[in-house]
Amino acid sequence: MKVACTEKSQILGSKVAKALDLPLVYTQFKAFPDGELYLKTGAPDEETLLVSSTVDNQSLIQLLLMIDACEGSEITLVLPYMGYARQDKRFNDGEPVSSRAVARALSAGVSRVITVNIHEDSVLSHFRAPAEDITLAPEMARWIEGLGCDDPLILAPDKGAAAFAAEIAKNGGWETDHLSKTRLSGEEVRIAPSSVDAEGRDIVITDDIISTGGTLATAAGMLKDGGARSVHAACVHGVFASGGFARLRAAGLASVASSDTIESAASTFSAAGMIADAIRK
Incomplete structure (x- = not known):
């Protein structure tokens, strides 16, 4: 071969x-x-x-x-x-x-x-x-371990991505939740974890793909305003369209990581090991 x-x-x-x-x-x-x-x-x-x-x-x-x-x-x-x-x-x-x-x-x-x-x-x-x-859930978990955070909270950006966040969290034995939107008024929306308090926690928002990063950047700002110690983001596929990577860093995220399924400077962990394991089966 x-x-x-x-x-x-x-x-x-x-x-x-x-x-x-x-x-x-x-x-x-x-x-x-x-x-x-x-x-x-x-x-x-x-x-x-x-x-x-x-x-x-x-x-x-x-x-x-x-x-x-x-x-x-x-x-x-x-x-x-x-x-x-x-x-x-x-x-x-x-x-x-x-x-x-x-x-x-x-x-x-x-x-x-x-x-x-x-x-x-x-x-x-x-x-x-x-x-x-x-799935790259094990590789993402290894990257999260390398952050050195004390008991990080693994957050999905929405309920639909909660299963993937839970899969990642299981690898590290961490707590997990998903973000939810609460409309406070006609113009004001609050984005916060659905059931877990983020105050004083190191937060890692995980997803399969980050495209423009707009919603994630807004969520990161609200999490920090809510008392989160730090906010990180990790995804498998880093599209980062329309300046998405810069938008996330400008929003104050401590780190933004993706795999090399889409090769870029943000490719912090690799899919190679999991692909090799699948071929060997």
Whole structure:
């Protein structure tokens, strides 16, 4: 087996190859003057482990080209971050179910698919190859342990993310809760833990994805006003659109961390170990 990766997943792909003690295939990427993409990868093995986050349209096209380039090899596709996965329903007539369209396109030519904390588990059913989702909850818990906080409170940003926060908290034996909004007036809303007092506590807000960070930044300010000792944020997929990372730091968060499913300077912990464990099974 060899490991190949697309351009936006070079670092994670290299880490996965190292964790599995497998050779990494070098791939050349370029664009033609008309914007069409080109790649040339090394000779595939009988089996290929293809690591590719589809963080934008270019990386999605690169992945489709890479799958075709590896034709004849048995491909295990690892999608650390799957773009278009958040639209899993048709809300208005004429809309595509984007997650289904992308999953079907990426299924052609692959024998197995592994995702990482996909936003909706139902998306897995759209792949036309066996698909499974793995969680980075243990890695996030290890990062939280490294903060050196005294009995941190693990908070989900809403009730829908409470199960993931509880999964992280279980790894460290910590208390967990979710944030809730209380409308105080027509214009004033209070955001606070649903049932646990944050005063004097070190707070870690966890989620699968941070996009713009707007709600989280507002919540962090209210938690600090409510007496929290410190507020941190951690997510699996750090999108940080529209200046989201800077917004969170400007809001006074003590730290903001994400994994390397989307590679950036905020990538503080890695998905490589959990991906390697899934491949070894």
